[in-house]
Amino acid sequence: MSNNIAIDGPSASGKSTVSRMVAKLLGYVHVDSGAIYRALTLQIIRDGLAGASPEAIARHLSSVAMRFFVEEGAVRFTINDVDPGTAIRSLAVQEQVSAVAAIPEVRTWVGERLRSLTTFGNLVVEGRDIGTVVFPEATFKFYLDADPEERARRRHHEQQDLAGNAMNPVEVKRALLQRDACDQSRSTAPLAMAPGAYRIETTHMTIEDVVAQIVEKIRTVPKHRLPKAIERAGFSPFVYHFSRVFFLCYLWIFHRYATHGLKHVPREGGCILVSNHASFLDPIAVCCNIWKRHVYFLARDTLFKQSRFMKWWAIAVGTLPIDRNKGDIRALKGAINLARQGNMIFLFPEGTRTRDGHLQPVKAGIGFLIEKAGVPVVPAYVRGTFEAFPRDAHRIKFSKIVTYFGKPLTPADCAVFKGDPERHQKIADLVMARIAALDPAGGQTSVFAKATPDKS
């Protein structure tokens, strides 16, 4: 199940730039459905069917193959094994595309392909009928609009940039209005605002303001949606913050604690924080210096059984218990929901503390969780906790502890394994490789040497 965001609206309402930016901010995959209609139109022209009857075009669809992949956070495609490139923006395509897009069989054909893209993860899809027909169950639906004068001005500007020569603004406006009329009046899936969509009038807004409004809408709703289990169990923001500051002072005073790369930790939105695990000091070393938001934890259930105080405290700071022996599906679902609902969760992919200071192999379960949650994954590497308080130690050594945060892995990065039966394991290994790559000494990378390091 993916979380999809539909952004519909007429031509030049700002959909493309806005959707691309929203997808980037949320770590979702961007889909430009208009580009698919355009590429199909281009293929039809190239196959000599420009102006052919709807029946002939419908019959021709079986000879067209589109292959989709994700590149730089967006869905791209080939059509009959060729990259259509910028030709889809040509005048010839522009003139034909509305007529092609009005053919019911074409709409079914494109709709099926759009729905198949959910295998890439959470999507931000822009178009005309995304909230009404393609993804009526989308988590959020937006409808962008602007007055025709402003849209014609934007389109004229855009086409001048593209064509590099002076286009007639009157002609641009005429073509735009004609396309609007065609998109709104066709009998199948006309351009319309979906029920429950948020309408944003962009005429006097900057792109950044529109993006901010959309992102705020998406993020403010989930903030209050903590799973009932955590709310009921006794989560206390006060205990969390008190504990965090207490441990931060402890680390500063006794371990000359430092953090690097905190800028990579998103201030808002669903996110999974992962790190290596060498010591009981790791959770505090990773989370203490994150000031702006709560971090919820996933911890083995035996922690809750150690003492009544421990149980109370673990719950109060927002810990989800997990039974590692049973691969606890309920806890995994809880964690996935927490992340999807806009929260940050922290977990150790390795599960247990290392015995020798080296990173350990990881199980596919973490890859499953990451794929299902569909949120960015921030890698962290903790250095020094193994020396300070390793497994089986009875006393803490007051040695230096440093935590390094790395660039988040996005759902689009994980989508490269799409269709691979081993993908959960591969995602898990990739995450560990990102953690290993943060070790400044580079001494821990042996197990995960194959995956790409990223220290930026």
Ligand code: DC
């Ligand atoms: O968004 P755009 O200008 O690239 O879209 C090109 C054409 O495709 C436009 O005439 C409307 C049509 N289209 C559609 O009918 N349904 C969509 N979901 C997306 C685009």
